[in-house]
Amino acid sequence: MAKRLGPDVPDSFAAYRATRRAGTLTLEVFGMPTALRERPKPFLLPEFCKGCGRCIDTCAKHCIEPGDEIDPRTGLIPVTLNLEACNGCGLCFDACPEPYGLRPQPESEFELQDPEKLFGARAAAVRPRPVPIPPQAVPLPPVAPLVLKGNYASAIGALLAGCRHVFGYPITPSTEGAELMAKLLPKLDGVFLQAVSEVATVNMMYGCGGAGLPCMTFTSSPGFSLMLEGISYMVGAEVPGVFVNVMRGGPGLGNIGPEQADVKLACRGLGHGNTHAIVLAPSTPQEMLDLTRLAFELSFRYRNPVVIAADGYLGQMTGKVVLPDTMVQPGLPDWAVFGDVAHRGNLINSIFLDEKDLEAHNVHLNEKYRRMEAEQRADLFACGDASTLVVAFGTPARMAKGAVEELRREGMRVGLFRPLTLWPFPIAALKSFLPNVKRILVVEASNGQLEDELRLALSKAGVAPPPIESVRHFGGVLPQLAEIATAVRAHSEVAA
Amino acid sequence: MSVFYEKFERHSGGAGLKGHATHYCPGCGHGLVHKYLAEAIEELGIQDRTVAISPVGCSVFLYYYFDVGNSQAAHGRAPAVALGHKYANPDAIVISYQGDGDLASIGLAEIVSAAQLGTPITVIFVNNAIYGMTGGQMAPTTLIGQKSTTSPEGRTAMMGQPMKMAELIAGLDGPVYVERVALFDAKQRMRAKKAVLKAVKLQAENRGLAFVEVLAECPTHLGMTPEETERWVKEKMLPVFPLGVKKDAVPEPWFHLEKPHFDAESLLAAIGASAESVPRFAAGFPTHLGGTDIALKLAGAGGDGAQTAAMLLTRAAIHEGYDATHIPSYGPESRGGTSYADVHVSADEVLSPASPHPRILVAFNAPSLAKFAPDVPPGGTILYDSSVVKDPPPFPAGVGAFGVPFTEIAVDLGKAMVKNIVALGALQAATKLFPEETFRTAFRLALKDKCAMIPLNEEAFSWGMRAVPPPAS
Structure with a gap:
């Protein structure tokens, strides 16, 4: 055993056995006893014996017998050893299921050899402490603007954020993201792996994120539903990862048109348990890129998944995209289970058997969610003096912006409040000018899920809202500019 | 035994006897498999590189004992988590350890697909024919006639036959080594030890995925x-689950995965970004089309090239420094269904990217023309393929309509698929949306990897332009 086998030793089993034999010879060189006498006899601390008796039959010399005395420390009945006939065959060691059960006798000459002299220092003794390696910004030379689909822009945003590991399962209307990654990642020595399902996808992310590397997936509503179990585990085990949910029409199989009806899942329903994640809401291909980059940063800052809530229109929409002036080379966090010496002591885990421990873990997570609430972001358009406020995100926010422009030209005091984070809802920004607002019009492609977030945020902030009206569409139909404008005009006397 | 922690700190804080004893019931087979796995890791000298995936089930606390990198997976998902770790660091030795409920029931999709993928990981499957942790329910491997809390009268064929996982996995092309072993006597234990060692070693040598099924004892249940x-x-178990090597391929080493790289140049090259900006030709925004935001719609059947033409329009606009958007809308068919594209070109920012009232409509067939022509506002322009629309509907008042034989021209040029470029030529001539060179530059750039196609497209564009009669003025 003088030589340890590693991956660079491409030997066969025959060579392996030869090494074992050489190991025996080495012992003899070190003045060890002969092969027969070096075999140690068993030794047992009775408190570590559960009395299963699996060793009894294995001893040809009948040295081991069932015990008859209860060990007061365990309440179990350990076996008894009578080693007069023992020839040190060692079979009982392999029959004992306990790591610290039947062991070679410590007083044997075999054990008295200094293991370090034979095998080198024990791994644990020389293991370095993991040191966090921070990500680095790599300058990007200036390039001409790109013309990209939203899904492509998001994929490129991920590449710029240092993501080289993408796991996914094809689902319209998000598939272009996976397709572009499958094409580009091999050129960057990265990995795109098409999983057997969204369930496998999220668990691959759990593994890769747990290893400390940035990873992501593209999915759409039905696939996102399937990933929720895994997201709960990621939140529980504090594993980063980015989920781009290009929302489509539901419930059920629905259709592949744009909808915004996963807000409740992303903001309130990330699997079981007390979970939260930052939910980013882009509305242009440019924001698909920018917010995907941001998502990775936030995901690692908080050791938590981040969700991008896009919609089918946005995923498919092509537009102008300007690249940032830096890209990210990821580091490696100290908590990662990377599979190397420095990180050997780490554990990625969401099980806390003791209730007090699990409560403490939840308190820790809740404290983290509280810090995450500082990440509120919003885009304000003509809000300063607005008496009517349109609230919308994603593609409907673009229609709403067009309506607001049109109404402003007519002289109406209308503004657009566009949350860039759906959770945390950007209530701080909203509160600042809410006193002027006489009414709110929530425009969304869902049955009030954005409005619920708004109302909850207002309620928690102790702000009595002005009357809230809505323009809602479902099933792939989006609110259009004209009807938003009409809805604002409808009660203009209220706003006057 | 250094692969086991010297003290099991994670087992109730390592207090008292728990610091050196497992949580397994007396006589449980898991402890033996743990020992053989620990010995294999020790003997191969890979402890520092090992990542063990703890499953859900009795062995959920694997991480209490193994002094390696540890990751605890959701029920059934250990192989997926293992793959995540392996692809994150191909130098890691990743052990996916699962029981029968975890692997052969809830996790079937994950294990079968991971096995077929063949990425070098080591799968240890402990089959004791019962759910242990939840308290003795029927497992997928429970024997016919065997009683459990969910098969109180004994499993019948009506509840399904026991799953023979080793045979199932060995039937796949992915794995390199599949063996079923047992623990019931010294000889079997020796074989089990060897099998576990071999399965880990095959990964250490980057050979491939190895799967060892261990028939284990659950005295409690x-x-x-x-x-x-x-x-x-x-x-009882052996007749149903025969022991032995089920597959033992001598494979070439598995693929060598490089470490990802992060240099700016190769990233920009991969995404096709370039410092060169495209020349501009327009003197100003085409406000003669009514305002600073122009809505267009291109509509046809799948394969007409409406989306490609829309994309070229969008690129052309952005090259000219404007903002532009393109939204496709397809039927469910990959080919032959409806295919509409909404395009907006805006002097500064496109606000509303849908085109319910397009200023310019390009219709490739009669249904599209009939459907969208009424939406075109006065002052708008309609272009349609007169090769297929023989009997156009009445057009809204104040709308300029041009029938151009897109298809006929394209066929005459030798390739029907360039009809969308013919249409763009006609659109240019009819609307003067952008200068001619703007369009030509856009499709030349799009075809830069297929240069041979450029002359044909140039021709198609020219013929499209010529097909629109000059303004009466």
């Missing part, structure tokens, strides 16, 4: 003594 359970495994 079988309601027997450990000794009786060993006999039960031998007499």
Whole structure:
């Protein structure tokens, strides 16, 4: 055993056995006893014996017998050893299921050899402490603007954020993201792996994120539903990862048109348990890129998944995209289970058997969610003096912006409040000018899920809202500019 | 034994006896498999690189004991988590350890697909024919006639036959080594040890995925003594789950995965970004089309090239420094269904990217023309393929309509698929949306990897332009 086998030793089993034999010879060189006498006899601390008796039959010399005395420390009945006939065959060691059960006798000459002299220092003794390696910004030379689909822009945003590991399962209307990654990642020595399902996808992310590397997936509503179990585990085990949910029409199989009806899942329903994640809401291909980059940063800052809530229109929409002036080379966090010496002591885990421990873990997570609430972001358009406020995100926010422009030209005091984070809802920004607002019009492609977030945020902030009206569409139909404008005009006397 | 922690700190804080004892019931087979796995890791000298995936089930606390990198997976998902770790760091030795409920029931999709993928990971599958942690329910491997809390009268064929995982996995092309072993006597234990060692070693040598099924004892839920359970495994399980090597390929080393790189140049090259900006030709925004935001719609059947033409329009606009958007809308068919594209070109920012009232409509067939022509506002322009629309509907008042034989021209040029470029030529001539060179530059750039196609497209564009009669003025 003088030589340890590693991956660079491409030997066969025959060579392996030869090494074992050489190991025996080495012992003899070190003045060890002969092969027969070096075999140690068993030794047992009775408190570590559960009395299963699996060793009894294995001893040809009948040295081991069932015990008859209860060990007061365990309440179990350990076996008894009578080693007069023992020839040190060692079979009982392999029959004992306990790591610290039947062991070679410590007083044997075999054990008295200094293991370090034979095998080198024990791994644990020389293991370095993991040191966090921070990500680095790599300058990007200036390039001409790109013309990209939203899904492509998001994929490129991920590449710029240092993501080289993408796991996914094809689902319209998000598939272009996976397709572009499958094409580009091999050129960057990265990995795109098409999983057997969204369930496998999220668990691959759990593994890769747990290893400390940035990873992501593209999915759409039905696939996102399937990933929720895994997201709960990621939140529980504090594993980063980015989920781009290009929302489509539901419930059920629905259709592949744009909808915004996963807000409740992303903001309130990330699997079981007390979970939260930052939910980013882009509305242009440019924001698909920018917010995907941001998502990775936030995901690692908080050791938590981040969700991008896009919609089918946005995923498919092509537009102008300007690249940032830096890209990210990821580091490696100290908590990662990377599979190397420095990180050997780490554990990625969401099980806390003791209730007090699990409560403490939840308190820790809740404290983290509280810090995450500082990440509120919003885009304000003509809000300063607005008496009517349109609230919308994603593609409907673009229609709403067009309506607001049109109404402003007519002289109406209308503004657009566009949350860039759906959770945390950007209530701080909203509160600042809410006193002027006489009414709110929530425009969304869902049955009030954005409005619920708004109302909850207002309620928690102790702000009595002005009357809230809505323009809602479902099933792939989006609110259009004209009807938003009409809805604002409808009660203009209220706003006057 | 250094692969086991010197003290099991994670087992109730390592207090008292728990610091050196497992949580397994007396006589449980898991402890033996743990020992053989620990010995294999020790002997191969890979402890620092090992990542062990703890499953859900009795072995959920694997991470209490193994002094390696540890990751605890959701129920059934250990192989997926293992793949995540392996692809994150191909130098890591990743052990996916699962019981029968975890692997052969809830996790079937994950294990079968991971096995077929063949990425070098080591799968240790402990089959004791019962759900242990949840308290003795029927497992996918429970024997016919075997009683469990969910098969109180004994499993019948109506509840399905026991799953033979080793045979199932060995039937796949992905794995390099599949063996079923047992623990019921010294000889079997020796074989089990060797199998576990080999399965880990195959990964250490980057050979491929290895799968070892271990028939193990669960004295607690079988309601027997450990000794009786060993006999039960031998007499009852063996006939259903025959031992032995099920597959032992001598493979070439598996693929070598490089470490990702992060240099700016190769990233920009991969995404096709370039410092060169495209020349501009327009003197100003085409406000003669009514305002600073122009809505267009291109509509046809799948394969007409409406989306490609829309994309070229969008690129052309952005090259000219404007903002532009393109939204496709398809039917469910990959080919032949409806295919509409909404395009907006805006002097500064496109606000509303949908085109319910397009200023310019390009219709490739009669249904599209009939559907969208009424939406075109006065002052708008309609272009349609007169090769297929023989009997155009009446057009809204104040709308300029041009029938151009897109298809006929394209066919005459030798390739029907350039009809969308013919249409763009006609659109240019009819609307003067952008200068001619703007369009030509856009499709030349799009075809830069297929240069041979450029002359044909140039021709198609020119013929499209010529097909629109010059303004009456």
